[in-house]
Amino acid sequence: MRYINRLPKPQILVEKEQHWTSQFLSSTNKRPDSSKYRHPDILATLNSMSFHKCFYCEQKLKGVPSEIDHFIEVDERRELAYNWDNLYLSCTNCNNKLPNKSISVKDALDACFDADEVIEKHLYFEKECIKARGNSNIGAKTIQKYKLDTIQLDLLRSRKLTDFYNVLLKIKDLQIKQKRSSLTIDEKEKLLQFANNDSSFSLMFKLLLRKIGI
Ligand SMILES: [Zn+2]
Numbered sequence: 001m002r003y004i005n006r007l008p009k010p011q012i013l014v015e016k017e018q019h020w021t022s023q024f025l026s027s028t029n030k031r032p033d034s035s036k037y038r039h040p041d042i043l044a045t046l047n048s049m050s051f052h053k054c055f056y057c058e059q060k061l062k063g064v065p066s067e068i069d070h071f072i073e074v075d076e077r078r079e080l081a082y083n084w085d086n087l088y089l090s091c092t093n094c095n096n097k098l099p100n101k102s103i104s105v106k107d108a109l110d111a112c113f114d115a116d117e118v119i120e121k122h123l124y125f126e127k128e129c130i131k132a133r134g135n136s137n138i139g140a141k142t143i144q145k146y147k148l149d150t151i152q153l154d155l156l157r158s159r160k161l162t163d164f165y166n167v168l169l170k171i172k173d174l175q176i177k178q179k180r181s182s183l184t185i186d187e188k189e190k191l192l193q194f195a196n197n198d199s200s201f202s203l204m205f206k207l208l209l210r211k212i213g214i
Pocket of ligand 1: 056057058059090092
């Protein structure tokens with residue numbers, strides 16, 4: 001999870017949010033109309049905010065089914081069904097989060113509210129496995145609520161780590177051949193790219209790069 005800077009409300013919501021909300025509130029429908037909140041402009045804005053990644057696990061969503069998640073469940077707050085601040089982009093795993101009754105969103109980290117420094121205080125990685133830092137209850141609840149420790153996610157993170165170490169090994173080989181210990185600007189850039197906001201699982205790489213002093 002990384003902090004996500006929410007972009008301004010898409011025009012379609014500026015125009016329709018109130019109307020759609022009152023329609024839904026006066027209906028007996030259990031769920032809001034997904035064809036409305038999945039409007040292409042809404043989806044496109046959420047995708048640009050997160051660089052096409054799930055807000056919770058940072059999995060890239062290109063070629064992977066993505067969902068628009070109601071951060072606060074519609075069951076809890078029907079009036080937030082089409083509220084821009086309540087719409088998050090999610091992979092199917094994270095959208096299958098534990099309901100507020102089990103773990104409230106208030107007890108977990110929020111990518112659209114918590115700064116990177118806060119997120120890093122509560123979460124870290126041992127290889128590809130996500131952990132709560134120290135005795136962080138918020139970290140533990142975040143992992144539990146959004147199921148950030150599934151085997152499937154471990155596998156995806158592990159594959160990405162392999163990519164990273166392959167790049168690092170090539171650089172180390174070249175350093176030995178050229179009898180130098182420092183990194184060239186290009187080499188440093190190649191490694192730092194893994195921690196860029198637009199890379200998958202960038203928090204894991206941000207912390208790893210810091211740990212190995214890059
Ligand atoms: Zn996810």
